[in-house]
Amino acid sequence: MSSAFERIVGKQLRKGWVVVPRKSIFMMWSFPEAFPPLNSRISYVEAGTDGHADEKSVLATRRIVNYCKRLKKRDLLIVMLSQGIDDLLCLPRDTITLRDKLRVLNRLRAAKATPEEINTVRNKLSAIRGIYPSLSR
Structure with missing residues (x-):
């Protein structure tokens, strides 16, 4: 998803992050066409396991949030979340x-609990989910 997005947007992309489960970057060597090139503006961060967050997920998210706080009014922020690992x-x-x-x-x-009930609680416990519609399920 990120590789295709970077190909479409090209040099207009300033910065990007992809947070993936641990041991995912190893797959880059097996399927290089599915990932951005090494000179990409997209940084990969391995965090969490089996779609579950860990402290590295929190650090990566905090880094992304801090970057977003510096965006200007005319900047465009695009968030893409992949089902199953969006909790990272x-x-x-x-x-x-x-x-x-x-x-x-x-x-x-x-x-x-139903998925809706779980998401309601998840949003209440989160500093980012539920605040922006694009970051909520």
Whole structure:
């Protein structure tokens, strides 16, 4: 998805990030046509496992958010989230730790909460989800 986007947009792309599950970058060597070239403006960050966030996911998201805060009024921000690993874009509110957030979400799943119920809670515990419609499920 990111490689195709970069090919279409070309040199107008200033900066991009792709947060992928651990061990994904190794696949670049097996399928180079599916990934941006090494001189790409897109940076790859490996974080999380099996679509679940970890502390590296939080650090990557914080870095992306800090970059976005510096955008100017005329800049265009495009966010693409891939189903199944979109949780790697993760930034819990200051009032909760990542561990506690994941614990709450796992308990909701165990209690057979609906996806809508889980997403409502996820959005309330997140510093970025639910704030912008494009970052919400």
